[in-house]
Amino acid sequence: MNETELIEHYLQGLLTPEDRLLLEAKLLLYPDLKQKIELQSLVYDIAKVYGEQALRQDIATAERKLFTESRFQNFRSLIFNIFN
Amino acid sequence: MRTRESIILELYEEAFPEAAVFVRKMGGSLNDAKDIFHDALVIYYEQKLTLGFTPEQGHKVYLSGIVKNLWYKNYQKSKLIEPLADNMLFADDSPKVSIRLMRFLELSGKRCMELLSAFYFEKMPLADLVERFGFSGVRSATVQKFKCVTKLREAVRERTLKQEDFYE
Structure with a gap:
């Protein structure tokens, strides 16, 4: 298991108790490792936010089509009637 | 599909x-x-x-x-949802990530961002990643995924050394 994989398993709580202890001992010896763990956790957050943003873009595109394209005229009439 | x-x-x-x-x-x-x-x-x-x-x-x-x-x-x-601060994405329990940092990472590695978001956000199985990203197999997809995590982690580190836009 390389370091990145080890950190991922640590963050996901998938390490065995022995491996976890070993990693936590290394944390005391190597301050850089703590920073790597924090940064890697941030990378996962970024990947999730990036994915959510792409999802929001797809929703916005679908919405734009429904409210502009002629094939959805019946849908629009129904919605505009609700708000009139 | x-x-x-x-x-x-x-x-x-x-x-x-x-x-x-x-x-x-x-x-x-x-x-x-x-x-x-x-x-x-x-x-x-x-x-x-x-x-x-x-x-x-x-x-x-x-x-x-x-x-x-x-x-x-x-x-x-x-009656209205409070607008989000200009430089932040998403409310509630979503992680707070700087848009600038995300744009920087997208510019420096769009394919990696797409790969990681497919895996960590969409929870796409590795077999599906193989198909979407054209890897030779599951092993190759796994290796590439971890390479991308390492690459982005280092990019974030270098970026945050230059300026404090880690979390805002």
Whole structure:
């Protein structure tokens, strides 16, 4: 298991108790490792936010089509009637 | 294979009218209904991805339930959802990530960002990643995924050494 994989398993709580202890001992010896763990956790957050943003873009595109394209005229009439 | 956008479009067309009736009844506008439905779709999709479920009573009823919950949670008090700060994405439990940092990473490695978001956000199985990204096999996809995590981690480190836009 390389370091990145080890950190991922640590963050996901998938390490065995022995491996976890070993990693936590290394944390005391190597301050850089703590920073790597924090940064890697941030990378996962970024990947999730990036994915959510792409999802929001797809929703916005679908919405734009429904409210502009002629094939959805019946849908629009129904919605505009609700708000009139 | 159907695109996500076409699935969303169908869900929107099917479930939005009922949401709109509810929002109208509660005194909201069409824009309120659109905003709340947009958020409901994000929640619905994320729950579907995370829990891998198909609602027993159907998508329409489930989405309608989310819309009502969101209304009572966010709109009832102020009538409007508080706008997010300009430089932040997403409210509530979503991680707070600087847009500048995300744009920088997208510019420095779009394919990696797409790969990681497919795996960590969409929870796409490795076998599907192989197909979408054209890897030679599951092993190769796994190796590439970890290479991307390492690459982005280092990019974030270098970036944050230069300026403090870690979390804002």
